[in-house]
Amino acid sequence: MAAAPLLELRGVSKAYPGVLALDRVDLELRAGEVHVLFGENGAGKSTLISLVAGVQAPDAGEIRLAGTAVRFASVHEACRAGVSAVFQEFSLVPQLTVAENIVLGDEPRCGLLLDVTAARRIARELLDRLGFALDPDARVEGLTRAEQQMVEIAKAFRSEPRVLVLDEPTASLTEREARRLLALVEQLETQGVGILYITHRMGEIRRIGDRVTVLRDGRKIATVPATTSEDELVRLMTGRAIEQIFPPLPPVPAGAPVLRVEDLTTRSGSVVAASFALRAGEILGFAGLVGSGKSEAARAVFGLEPITSGRLLLDGAPVETPTPAAMLARGVLYLPPDRREEGLAMVRPARENMTMAALDRPELGPGPWLGPFREARLAHELARRIELRPAAPERTVELFSGGNQQKILLARALARPVRLLMLDEPTVGVDMATRAAIYRLVVELAERGTAILLVSSDLPEILHLSHRVLVFHRGRVRAELVGAEIGEEAVLQHFFEREAA
């Protein structure tokens, strides 16, 4: 091809405190191409698209649009240059209407005043063209997630982009809506729009993808045709033989279940009539899409989601209303997915974060007192067991790398006796070496008789670390897979609405 590619990244790097999120990545997007970005969580996909869309600027390297180097100061500037993005996190103002959101930032005006009729007309036309059945006057906060996703997409189409970035756009859509969206993407492709598309779904790669660029640990591994086999793509994505990452699973000892949940339904409707049980030493995987209820089920057990009906039995004894403190006292610990948001006190030392869930334990001191030496000794012991780097428990958590922060969080499960450990996305944004260390700890805990509930969106993790897998779909337990039944195809086929194809 003689002409310059529509969008080109040359040696683009981006570092965050403690982690190099993108390391000299090259990428080339042609006009009329759907270019899929493929990689694990934390591989750098989100960082890459945030650079392309002008959310942040690269530390090194350059981005060229149709042959000229560009440096977007903001999303708005990128948008004017013809680069629009639809992120997973919505950029909608909930209190405004659909139409107001669509024209936000570039409202049609009538003199000094906003032209409300024109705004509604623009929104109407866009929604019709996209085939989204939405009322332009509806307030965004009243819409479902899928509908909000549609508004977000309509907003991106408003500026007639030359480059469109879509970050898992079908993740919260129904099958029908998704098919509509894919058709639309194909239509844009024929119009010469370059599309950067993030997805985990093999079916979508096959259907609309032209080329696939695989990212791993911030580096570009390869760009291959979309016809490349699934095995090959997964191999490129993980970069090593599975056996090097996952330790062998110990057998599950027979015995009564530690936790039994019957017909659990949450007030928000995120979990509907879910039943499950797990035994000491067993690792039970919860798989499913984001919002499928897999995380909410675990949170409900820990008292973080209000429960409307169902029974919870710990060692056969019913738990009336679970609260974190009460569940901890019974040896149940839940470690949240977002360490910054809910997990760690970032400004406090690693020591305090590791012992945070053990403050009620007599090991730390008699009565109301905290014995500083006892705590320091415990912190050193924990730092050794989790292989904390640097091994400095007094260091502020903020100054550790993401992987070490995750290990600090995990140390809470070692600081007190835990019979049931619920891990929610325990390896988000964590490098391969740390993953392996975390998996070793998890298996070690299981070996010592801790029951482990593993909630994860990371498929390899579910496949290789679980004795048994429950697949959640729309709040319900849709399938249960045991032992040899656990395979990628078998798990994935329950993730989505049944494919018509």
Next chain:
Amino acid sequence: MIETERAATLATPGPAERVRLLLVRLFVRLGVLPFLLLVAVVVFASLSENFLTVRNLTNVVRQAVYLLIVSLGQMLALLTGGFDLSVGTILALTSVVSASAMAAAHAAFPELPWLSIALGSMAGLAAGTAIGVANGLGVALFGVSPFIMTLGMASVGFGIALYLTGGVPVYGMPVLFGEVFGFGTLLGVPVPILIAALLVLVMLVLVYRTRLGRSFYAVGGNIKAARLSGIDTRRVLFATYVLCALATSIGGLLLTARLDTGEANIGASMPLESIAACVIAGVSLRGGVGRVENVVLGALFIVLVQNGMNLARIESYLQTVVLGLLLILAVIADQLRLRAMASLRA
């Protein structure tokens, strides 16, 4: 490209650059207070030869007692990510309630001054702490923001104090009260300083050596994480405001003894001064960060500056201006410190 840039900075660590880096490190580690103290001492010592005398500095410590005690309470509120704007009111309410009760008791049993002192002090502490209980209930139970809750209670308490006294100072306390707790000495050390020292000690133990103390930091560091770790965050927040009020109330009693009257108009500048003392001492407004030792220094610094300005004959109206500026400066310094921290890490 990154490598070459980094190599370039590594290759030329000039002496000026090294000094700058050292200062930045010191700043990140110690905060703005040591630098401000240094500047204040140099400036005031050059403005007045009386400033750097043992007599004057002892005086500073004695004057600082009241702010210091209130700042210890304020620190707890700041640690959990809130603040207490009602400390001035708590001071005032403690003062008028204790003085009124003491005067009444003294009139009834003039031959038993210690009984009156005990009764009056209890009444004062109870009244002051009641404001804290209200703050605690509002913040912890009903989720009212500390700003609104303590601002509202500041008005409520001030109104009650004025209503009780009709705005007139309360006299008639036993002379002994002022003699002992206002001006008395024990082994040559003024009693207020002894009591403040005792409170500092209690606070050191509470904050660093108890589970409740740790919970303040955990709640301020990340309240969701604290909750997920089984900490009863409501109870901790409630305790925060009650303890803050209790400390402030003790300060109010001492101030009443010193003034020998119960007054509703004392403490108006306390919210600002106590927050300034804490923030200058490196207590983060975002919660979770702060040390007792530094807050002691912070309170001493504020009073030192006031004393220095008095000696330099700076008008009291202008002093108020300086105080406000110092608070803002401290917050700016806190922001700069965060940035410096990030730059050191990169």
